[in-house]
Amino acid sequence: MNKNNPHPECHQCQVRFKSVFCDLGKEDLDTINNNKGCNTYQKGQIIFYEDAIPHGLFCINNGKVKVSQAGEAGKEQIVRLAKEGDILGYRALLSGEKYSCSATALDTTSICFIPKQTFFGLIDKNANLSKEILKLLSHDLRKAEHKITDLAQKPVRERLAEALLFLKETYGLEPDDATLDVVLSREEIANIVGTATETTIRLLSEFKQDKMIDLKGKKITFLNLPSLIKTANIND
16 A cells, blocks of 8 residues: 555545544544555556455545455456445454455545554444444445345346436436436446346336436436336335
């Protein structure tokens, strides 16, 4: 990790208020700031590899990251999408196991790395941080359970519509207030949904024909959100 990259001091970092470090005091922030390393990853660059041994925690300062697992024949399954304020690699770190997934930058992404000893030292002395980590674990478990249910019970068309809405919730929209503020290949979208790339391409074309979305290259623009929500069969 390059400590000379222009990343903000922890005290001045507004992103931390979106993360598990939101309630840390000056002393704890000093500890992180004095021990962290920072780096900038370009689109497609690997942040950590599946089956590698974790040595610390990754905190996204800016950018977008996909977390994926290799399935049969090496086919990628995207299990999580992360954004600024999110932390990566914490489950492997807490369990003392190897990474079960790989993390890859989806665009230019700035990340701070907190060494294992520093992270565990903060958890040992800070009850609020421990509670935030537990909340995050519970939240991730709920999302995993929801995804398992969807894969078992929802048709692919509904899952794709829900995935597009999830991307909107995660990364938001461009200034036109209609276009997804993330660029993914059709294969990556298929790997989120859990289906074949050809099926994703066909269904996206159907959504376009139904005037729910518009497609310009890899850009996806929402035209009729209520219709897309109805297609996703989301009840809440």
